[in-house]
Amino acid sequence: MGYLNNKPGSIEEVAKNLSKHTEESGYQKMFKKELEKTGKGIGSMSPKEKKDFFNMIDKKYKKESDGQGTTMTGMKKTKVETEPKINYNK
Numbered sequence: 001m002g003y004l005n006n007k008p009g010s011i012e013e014v015a016k017n018l019s020k021h022t023e024e025s026g027y028q029k030m031f032k033k034e035l036e037k038t039g040k041g042i043g044s045m046s047p048k049e050k051k052d053f054f055n056m057i058d059k060k061y062k063k064e065s066d067g068q069g070t071t072m073t074g075m076k077k078t079k080v081e082t083e084p085k086i087n088y089n090k
Contacts, residue, residue, distance in 0.1 A: 027061050034060070 034057055035042070045053065 027057075030061060031057055 034053070038045075038053065040049075042050065042053075
């Protein structure tokens with residue numbers, strides 16, 4: 001296995017470099033934050049606790065994503081008119 005790890009351009013090296021540049025989505029960040037607040041792992045929760053936890057996550061995530069936020073570039077989202085009015089001069 002040392003060959004693949006040391007060879008420049010190996011699959012492992014490329015995957016490691018790609019993973020450096022990926023960012024977590026807002027959902028993932030919020031999920032981890034809320035999971036840390038509970039102090040438990042998903043596996044140690046009872047079925048009712050799991051259901052309540054995921055319902056809470058869904059509600060919070062929908063609240064955050066309802067308004068106009070930012071795009072992947074960090075710019076503010078703009079509303080796009082999907083059915084513009086066209087006036088013809090007759």
